[in-house]
Amino acid sequence: MAKLINDIKEKFNKQYANIDKRIVVCGGTGCIAGGSQQVYEAFQKEYKKRGLPYTVEITDGCREHSTYISKSGCQGFCAQGPLVSVGDIFYTKVKVSDVEEIVEKTVMKGEVIDRLLYVNPTDQKHCKTLKDIPFYQKQHRILLADCGKINPEDINEYIAHGGYEGLAKALEKGQQFVIDEMKTSGLRGRGGAGFPTWLKWDLTRKPQSKVKYMICNGDEGDPGAYMDRSLLEGNPHSVVEGMIIAGFAIGATRGFFYIRAEYPLAIERVQKAIDACYKKGLLGKNILGSGFSYDLEIRFGAGAFVCGEETALITSIEGNRGTPRPKPPFPAVKGLWGKPTSINNVETLANVPYIMTKGGAWYASMGSGKSTGTKVFAMTGKVKNTGLIEVPLGITVKEVVYDIGGGPLHGDKVKAVQTGGPSGGVIDGDHFHMPITYESLQEIGSIMGSGGLIVMDETDCMVDIAKFYLEFCVDESCGKCSPCRIGGYQLLGYLNKITDGTAKEEDLQKIEEIATAMKRASLCALGQTAPNPVLSTLKFFRHEYDEHIKDKRCHTGKCKNLAKFEITDKCVGCGMCKKACPVGAISGEIRQKHSIDQSKCIKCGQCFNTCKLKAIIRG
Amino acid sequence: MSQGTNTREDISDIIKKWKKVEGSLVMMLHSVQSRLGYVPRWAAMEISKETGIALAKIYEVLTFYSFFKLTKPAKYQINVCIGTACYLKGAPELLKAIEKYTGLKDGQTSEDGKFSVMGLRCIGCCGLAPVISVNGKIHGQLKAGDIKTILDEATKGE
Ligand SMILES: Cc1cc2nc3c(=O)[nH]c(=O)nc-3n(C[C@H](O)[C@H](O)[C@H](O)COP(=O)(O)O)c2cc1C
Ligand code: FES
Numbered sequence: 025m026a027k028l029i030n031d032i033k034e035k036f037n038k039q040y041a042n043i044d045k046r047i048v049v050c051g052g053t054g055c056i057a058g059g060s061q062q063v064y065e066a067f068q069k070e071y072k073k074r075g076l077p078y079t080v081e082i083t084d085g086c087r088e089h090s091t092y093i094s095k096s097g098c099q100g101f102c103a104q105g106p107l108v109s110v111g112d113i114f115y116t117k118v119k120v121s122d123v124e125e126i127v128e129k130t131v132m133k134g135e136v137i138d139r140l141l142y143v144n145p146t147d148q149k150h151c152k153t154l155k156d157i158p159f160y161q162k163q164h165r166i167l168l169a170d171c172g173k174i175n176p177e178d179i180n181e182y183i184a185h186g187g188y189e190g191l192a193k194a195l196e197k198g199q200q201f202v203i204d205e206m207k208t209s210g211l212r213g214r215g216g217a218g219f220p221t222w223l224k225w226d227l228t229r230k231p232q233s234k235v236k237y238m239i240c241n242g243d244e245g246d247p248g249a250y251m252d253r254s255l256l257e258g259n260p261h262s263v264v265e266g267m268i269i270a271g272f273a274i275g276a277t278r279g280f281f282y283i284r285a286e287y288p289l290a291i292e293r294v295q296k297a298i299d300a301c302y303k304k305g306l307l308g309k310n311i312l313g314s315g316f317s318y319d320l321e322i323r324f325g326a327g328a329f330v331c332g333e334e335t336a337l338i339t340s341i342e343g344n345r346g347t348p349r350p351k352p353p354f355p356a357v358k359g360l361w362g363k364p365t366s367i368n369n370v371e372t373l374a375n376v377p378y379i380m381t382k383g384g385a386w387y388a389s390m391g392s393g394k395s396t397g398t399k400v401f402a403m404t405g406k407v408k409n410t411g412l413i414e415v416p417l418g419i420t421v422k423e424v425v426y427d428i429g430g431g432p433l434h435g436d437k438v439k440a441v442q443t444g445g446p447s448g449g450v451i452d453g454d455h456f457h458m459p460i461t462y463e464s465l466q467e468i469g470s471i472m473g474s475g476g477l478i479v480m481d482e483t484d485c486m487v488d489i490a491k492f493y494l495e496f497c498v499d500e501s502c503g504k505c506s507p508c509r510i511g512g513y514q515l516l517g518y519l520n521k522i523t524d525g526t527a528k529e530e531d532l533q534k535i536e537e538i539a540t541a542m543k544r545a546s547l548c549a550l551g552q553t554a555p556n557p558v559l560s561t562l563k564f565f566r567h568e569y570d571e572h573i574k575d576k577r578c579h580t581g582k583c584k585n586l587a588k589f590e591i592t593d594k595c596v597g598c599g600m601c602k603k604a605c606p607v608g609a610i611s612g613e614i615r616q617k618h619s620i621d622q623s624k625c626i627k628c629g630q631c632f633n634t635c636k637l638k639a640i641i642r643g
Numbered sequence: 644m645s646q647g648t649n650t651r652e653d654i655s656d657i658i659k660k661w662k663k664v665e666g667s668l669v670m671m672l673h674s675v676q677s678r679l680g681y682v683p684r685w686a687a688m689e690i691s692k693e694t695g696i697a698l699a700k701i702y703e704v705l706t707f708y709s710f711f712k713l714t715k716p717a718k719y720q721i722n723v724c725i726g727t728a729c730y731l732k733g734a735p736e737l738l739k740a741i742e743k744y745t746g747l748k749d750g751q752t753s754e755d756g757k758f759s760v761m762g763l764r765c766i767g768c769c770g771l772a773p774v775i776s777v778n779g780k781i782h783g784q785l786k787a788g789d790i791k792t793i794l795d796e797a798t799k800g801e
Contacts, residue, residue, distance in 0.1 A: 053781070103784065244767075247728075247765035326673065342665075411770050496764065
């Protein structure tokens, strides 16, 4: 079996020997939005113009001393895109107009163009290669390593990097081997709940059934998270390989990718990967001569958060409204079309090929306690460096936010970090030294979730954040069970009262009662976890709730109905605020202190943003 | 897009392709929407007739998933991400600026069918927050002041 894989590898390496240099243009969604496709084309044009040999595909036809102009998946540093690397040299914010200079100087003469290097915001150091950038230094990239390097649309390159060796090994050594390695690895589901992957597979393998299904959960509903999207786009073969190995381990006949329709590029790349596998005999009948036959296809999600929940997802693949059903029976016993089914998250599956080739013990050597391996997070919000990061579990929040994230965005203090999206909670400043594991997060009332990690500073109102998440869950509640449908709505009503300034102190008691009822009685985890953001902010930021309720004040100015703008004695009467005010609520003579007519003020904050002297206070 | 014979043929091809596949109603609706930009009633009725799935069930599914549209999309579809990252970095201000430009709030379509404004939950570009997309083209790292330029540019030649 390994022979076929080896042949492909050798052939690719032979073809690649003609490549002298490689230019990688990031083809992740973020960089494409910034114009990376045009940059990619501009490089080809520039080479053509100069008559230099280049190729955009590794084939037998590559001329000697060619440059390989290739695209990669998301490299994680989206805010700095479009990213281009020439060999080791790493350029950020590259525009079409830079291309000529890059070819002229960097490609032809090996010179570095200083202006395009990343400048580290904390020490102003210009970083020449990826390794010089603090954002990457503290990471431990396994899944993402190839993501930013290889061409996601070339199965041969994936194989040349060790791809499908894990599959060959699994097929050779048998189901038990796969399950044992997975058990040793300690890998737990990355979709949120952290269920041991080996156990899920073992439970699905046991029932006798001619037909079994494997599902990859690519619904990625947590708003503010895009790990799965990046993996599917950047290294689709790793997920496809994971799906084939998983299918083999449980004895499945067919597998489904369930990917949100909002991710067209991910869908396209996975489809290409599947097609390439069929061509090479890695899918279909009698895979690699092992006797194992297995088919894969894609089904689209359609914008319903609840469909990320496994039973709802199954109902959706069956062609229905995606509403959840009670468990048990668990999908391992009765899943898709009533057959034993294992459903795993994208990132969970992407880990599998690495565990097969490098061994479960290697995987378990990373991480901390029962949380082994690495985890990909999408770090966003008020930090200097936002982007995709992969870190060993057990790393502290502080290391993530300060060492990798570069600290607070505007110098304001980082107030809290949110994980787990609408089902999760916040970590307050006192817990920043805490190692990130499944257990530790649960202990303080949050969850690992799928990997959204949102940094908040003093300008964010915690009540407003809680309301934001709850609104999301209320919107997305499928309506099937009443604790979630009615409870969520009620809870939101109380939060609205708080942010409007009409709440009473007793209302906090009510909030806790409703939250408890929802947690206990909801049908699926959407409703069971929907109160988490509220409870968790209430636990750590009770004073902010009190401020809204008792003092009728929101010091961040986010809660518009409570906001009050006032002009202080710092005002020099420049008149800027008066011009900016859309409703004419500000009056005053030039060079004299202005004032705001509170009855006219619509609390839009324009004056506050306009004033250069910070003479307007919000509170 | 007219409802000419071509369109009808395309729709019946889509139905034929998916008809025999188990649980394919959602995929069929995706294909129809991707061909027409929305799922008009006549197409839903055609699916019902060809597959035997009750029209009520088709609408049950169509209305459950927010991705499906029942009315013809506007000429300029402005989607504003209101996912967490974008929300924190100023999506509400962008919505306000868009309202100023188009007169439309989240979820509205102008009567002449020129603009529609939709809030979406995370389009996976959080690294570029806040983001909007105009007819699928993504614009990131925006400030409220950028909206006019983007929309002027998009509607150039009107
Ligand atoms: C409301 C809700 C949304 C969910 N969304 C996702 C999702 O987008 N992606 C995902 O992998 N798991 C999601 N899950 C978790 C899945 O139900 C399931 O636990 C997971 O896919 C199992 O895979 P794993 O064991 O590999 O983590 C969600 C759960 C709930 C309750
Ligand atoms: S939150 Fe806006 S793109 Fe993710």
